[in-house]
Amino acid sequence: MTTPQPALLQLIGGTPAVPVPTENSWYTAKLEAASVAGMKARAAVSMLRGAAARGELAPGATIIESTSGTLGLGLALAGKALGHPVLLVVDDELEPELRSLFSAYRIGLDVVRTPHPTGGWQRARLDRLAELLAATPGAYWPDQYDNPDNADGYQAMGAEILDQVDAVDVLVASIGSGGHCAGLTRVLRTRWPHLRVIGVDAVGSRIFGQPDRRRLMRGLGSSILPRNVAYADFDEVHWVGAREAVASCRGLAASTGIAGGWSTGAAALVAGWAAERAPAARVLTVFPDGPHRYLRTIYDDDWCRANDLLGESAHAPAELASPTGSEVTGWGRCAVVRDPAAEVMRVADSAPGTTDVGAGAAG
Template identity: 50%
Template sequence: MNSAVFPVSTPPRSSARLLTSAPCCPEPTTMVGNTPVLWIGEPFADAGAGFWAKLEGNNPGGMKDRPALHMVERARSRGELIPGARIIESSSGTLGLGLALAGIVHGHPVTVVTDPGLEPIIRRMLAAYGADVELVTEPHPSGGWQQARRDRVRQLLDAHPGSWCPDQYNNPDNVEAYQSLALELLAQLGRVDMLVCSVGTGGHSAGIARVLRQFCPHLKLVGVDTVGSALFGQPAAARLMRGLGSSIHPGNIDYEAFDEVHWVAPREAVWSCRTLAATHHASGGWSVGAVALAAGWLARTHSPDLRIAAIFPDGPQRYFDTVYNDDFCAEHGLLDGPAPTEPVTIDHPTDRVVRSWTRCTTVVDPAELRP
């Protein structure tokens, strides 16, 4: 990296300094936040170019530890969540881990409503953390697994008087929770010119960009979605990738904040995840692979002076049976074909149904597309 762009000093570190540099954590919540940024260069970008990856997998359960704790604490402060009441929420896994942490810290039983796509390791860890796991068995005819999970959440709320649902899809506290992450980026990088985020509930893209633009008004926001997702005007379809994309339209997505969107397919995300692991010893799941692919292309096609930050929501551990499993990847045709190099560009999200890496600089709220 060009040191004139972002000087980095790496003085020798003694073992004594290493012993005293790690923070003391008087309680589990203090393990959340202050995650590192890692420079990602070749082969994702050309020599001398690259982007900074915010490694949210360094949180105990991943990036959504932040909103889980924040939503619970805000609800408690307003009296919406009474002491000892049950927390019930829909999750594909990461928020569930964060809610389990919040439940332990604040004394709330937790029920996580999920679907058969939840990885066995996450289901077992949720149980180990004391959470109850409720599995829906059939997708909603139009809203897919997410709507089916939300319908089951409503049933459970009725069955448990006094219980509370964070509703991560529409809760403004989910957006507000990412202020800390944005301020960390500013402290670490000085400025951010372009922010690359996967999009699911819309919380972290909206929350981080909102804060960064107070200090970096020129900021460009790039959203990364999966093929088969309805978030940005494509038709909903079956999706292999979890953690990003949706069959519903969460209220937290700030469509006006985005400058462009990329859709990424599973094979492309797998290549990206495995390449990250082999070249940088840092990787993650579907969202991480998709975000790294888009961020690398943006670094290759823009000035090296542009400071790009990409959010890596989790680490690789929960994906050992999918992204990093050769048998799974071979079964789904995810190891075939050349390395992805650039997206196809379309003028409007409704131009055609995308099946592979595609970008569009026209970002619309799908509500505006309804007849």
């Protein structure tokens, strides 16, 4: 049985919020890389504590979760703090740096070698996770995509921000599981009820209605539709491509010395755009992690050349009239935000003779 080490929880949170200059303005960024395991340690602790409180997670039980990497770091720390062994279902594209780090932490890895033909690595990992859960009595799956405790884990981040900044008019949030945006919005709108929320997705992600495509960007976007995404919270959505995220990451690092991964680059791009577009608006974003796992990808010239990521990138978003109106390839923006699952149901229910089919799908 893993011995709990609750003192480790002191390593989570308490991160700074710093001004980041743009060409003619600035925005505020919450630097979650200043916390040992990055942003998702907050969600990891919240999900494990919530499950234990409900009796779903027994003392010392094994945690099994699918991850592209970042949540895995959070679960590694949360597992040691709360006394649970952790088994992570990862895939062949997990960076060598993270594999080495998980090995040093004595975190078990089950590596998926082949992507699912339609759901990619994410679906393949979830299918393997189901097999492991069935074979491991007493194991617990946090299910970051659909677990409301994920969003609850960011209440403390919201409280920190309320103490750190005078006002926020616009929140720019990268979207993967949807947890940190939902949790932050809930807290920040208690003080600033007219807060505008801009979601930042990846090109090739299904979350906001674009077609599912293979993505180089990890930790941002999704091949499934997470229920933690609170669609009603959003005022607009942006989709950012890998080339644009690389340019943003490298530009941010060169100008400020702040570096991070795909989510950081995408959020920085859109936050800078929002600050330049409305200089009087006080824009806030979150940089989820630091640069270390991306040194052989985003910050490696050879890797970027091999993936055609160093050419000209978009300097402004293409405007879409609807989330499904056209496929975004570089950087796109839409002021209409819909839940794709609800939209499918609406279309099915409105078609003649399909009411029963739609009702069945809803179940």
